[in-house]
Amino acid sequence: MASYGGTTQKCKACEKTVYLVDELTVDNKVYHRACFRCHHCKGTLKLSNYSSFEGVLYCQPHFDQLFKMTGSLDKSFEGAPKTARSYEVPHN
Template sequence: MEKITADKYIFHKNCFCCKHCKKKLSMHNYAPLHGEFYCIFHYQQLFRRKGNYDEGFGHAQHKNQWLLRNTADVVHDESEA
């Protein structure tokens, strides 16, 4: 049985399909998102225009994981200016 490896997942060739339409995928026509695989058409239709990939899948927004600089630690003395 022929196997395909995509984003560290191993599939039987016949099992590598779009989550939305079930069309067979190849190494040249898929887009991954959170361990799910889509044909390019459905990936763009379902996700590209929306821009917020995380919340749609119940994940915390990625931007909330960024470290914010603690501005309370920065002291500005306007008298020195």
């Protein structure tokens, strides 16, 4: 039986099967390339410049607008202190 690059992994965003040709792995989570989008504006993200807060993806401008303008992530959400991850690759 031939294999067509299918995996048993499901996209974190849409929960559908991700085929190797369309697979993007970020923070040990698998996405379709087309599903790797900002939660706020739905813009397509790049590995070189995205942010993640509790597993929710954001483009850098919306991450800055939604979280950094308050000066603290704690002020943006009720409850215990949270951590955020921001990724930016230096331009050469």
